[in-house]
Amino acid sequence: MTTLGFKREDIKDTFHEVLDYTVEEWGDGHVLLQMVVKPEHRNLGGSVHGGVLSSLVDIAGFMGGSWTPNGHGRSVTINLNTSFIAGTNADVITAEGKRTHATKNTLFSKVWIREKDTGKLLTTGQCTYKLLHPDTKESPGVVKK
Amino acid sequence: MTQDGYKRDGTAGTFHDVLDYTVLEWEEGNALIEMQVQPKHRNRGSSIHGGVIATLIDIAGDMAGIWTPEGERKTVTINLNVNFIAGTSADVVHARGTRAHATRGTLFSNAEIFDPETGKLLANGQGVYKLLRPGTDRAPGINPVKEAK
Numbered sequence: 539m540t541t542l543g544f545k546r547e548d549i550k551d552t553f554h555e556v557l558d559y560t561v562e563e564w565g566d567g568h569v570l571l572q573m574v575v576k577p578e579h580r581n582l583g584g585s586v587h588g589g590v591l592s593s594l595v596d597i598a599g600f601m602g603g604s605w606t607p608n609g610h611g612r613s614v615t616i617n618l619n620t621s622f623i624a625g626t627n628a629d630v631i632t633a634e635g636k637r638t639h640a641t642k643n644t645l646f647s648k649v650w651i652r653e654k655d656t657g658k659l660l661t662t663g664q665c666t667y668k669l670l671h672p673d674t675k676e677s678p679g680v681v682k683k
Numbered sequence: 684m685t686q687d688g689y690k691r692d693g694t695a696g697t698f699h700d701v702l703d704y705t706v707l708e709w710e711e712g713n714a715l716i717e718m719q720v721q722p723k724h725r726n727r728g729s730s731i732h733g734g735v736i737a738t739l740i741d742i743a744g745d746m747a748g749i750w751t752p753e754g755e756r757k758t759v760t761i762n763l764n765v766n767f768i769a770g771t772s773a774d775v776v777h778a779r780g781t782r783a784h785a786t787r788g789t790l791f792s793n794a795e796i797f798d799p800e801t802g803k804l805l806a807n808g809q810g811v812y813k814l815l816r817p818g819t820d821r822a823p824g825i826n827p828v829k830e831a832k
Contacts, residue, residue, distance in 0.1 A: 551722050553732035556701050579698055583822030587698035588741045588760035593734025615733035618765040625759060625824025660824075670728075677728030679770025679805075 543572075557593055559633075561601070567637040569601040572654065575629055585625040586660075591651055592620045594633040595663030599647035602635025603667070613645065613667040614677050620663040630654040643669055686799075688717050702738060704778075706746075712782040714746035717799070720774050730770040736796055736806045737765045743780030744792030744810030758790060758812040759822050765808040773798040776805065783809075790814050 543560050557579075563570040573579075573594060581587040596618055604610040632654050638646040644666065651661040670677075688705025701723070708715035718724070718739060726732040741763055749756040777799045783791040789811065796806040815822075 548727060552726050553724055553735055554726075556723055557734075577696055578701055581697055581699075581822070582693055583757065583759070583820070584825050585759070585822035587738070588763060589702075589734065589738025590698055592737035592741065592763055592765070593732070596733040596737065612728065614728070614730070614770060615767045617767065618733060618737055618763070620737070620763045622760050622762065625822045627825045675728070677726070677730035677770045680728060680730045680772040 553593070554597065557590065557597070559594070559597070562632070564601060564605055566605055567602065569598055569605070569635040571598050571601070571633040571635075573631050573633070575631060583625075584627060586631065588620070588622055591622065591661045592618060592663070594631075594651055595620050595649040595661065596665060598633040598635030598649045598651075599663060599665035600635070600645070600667055602649070603637035603640055603645040603647045604669075611672060612670040612674055614670065615665060615667050616644075617666040618663065619665070620661060622661050624658060624660050626653055626658070626660050628653040628655065631660065640669070645669055686717060698738070699742070702735065702742070704739070704742070707777070709746060709750055711750050712747060714743050714750070714780045716743055716746070716778050718776050718778070720776060728770075729772065731776065731805075733765075733767060736767060737763060737808070739776070739778040739796055740765050740780075740794040740806065740808035741810055743778035744794040744808070745780070745790075745812055747780030747792045747794070748782045748785055748790035748812065748814075756817065757815040757819055757822075759815065760810060760812050761789075762811040763808065764810075765806060767806050769803060769805050771798055771803070771805050773800065773805075775799055785814070788814055
């Protein structure tokens with residue numbers, strides 16, 4: 539298990555920075571992320587935007603299944619299914635990702651998003667990823683300009 | 684190539700600002716939005732992040748069902764299913780939402796993300812939304828006491 543409460547180094551200047559989450563736990567088949575909710579993460583009604591929750595599901599699902607002692611692999615998301623169970627005005631939420639199953643090329647994960655203080659379940663998600671070859675630099679479909 | 688669109692009212696300071704999309708078409712049962720892909724929308728492989736695609740599906744599907752001649756209805760998303768079909772290095776993407784069905788309290792929409800230059804389909808998805816009663820000013824689960832702080 540890696541150390542607690544850190545920001546990932548490899549995500550500078552990407553969409554991950556918009557979410558600005560920290561990694562609390564990250565081990566084989568399991569991850570726990572924490573996000574402080576800022577105004578820019580909210581929607582018109584003051585709740586956390588569904589897109590933010592979907593993004594956390596995407597990230598936690600991947601991280602939950604991708605940890606290895608030698609670092610984590612690369613992937614592209616194939617499918618994401620998110621159920622929004624309850625709204626919240628909590629200031630801190632957590633996302634727990636767990637690997638359901640992985641083959642050589644495919645990873646299946648489940649994610650639970652909760653209020654940090656009360657543990658109230660806000661969102662569940664189920665995701666499928668294509669695992670890329672470790673040497674892959676660009677995602678499929680991306681042409682270097 | 685971008686088209687002349689407009690920004691939605693009331694989205695300033697929310698997550699909608701992060702996506703920075705413009706509206707090209709918006710009428711009953713149909714919405715077309717355009718997003719310029721910025722570095723903050725990409726992932727480590729410089730493709731568009733899955734979370735951004737999922738958000739566009741959420742917004743386009745929602746917009747397709749909330750337009751009324753009297754103004755926008757309010758909703759909360761209940762379920763979102765997104766299929767990521769192809770990666771892209773396009774600088775502009777379009778998201779089209781269409782209403783599949785709506786009851787008094789529930790909206791079902793389909794949405795597609797595509798590259799407007801080639802027409803290539805990048806992602807599609809389905810959203811289910813709870814239509815809130817007109818006059819509701821905050822999303823369910825939001826505690827008004829805390830808001831007053």
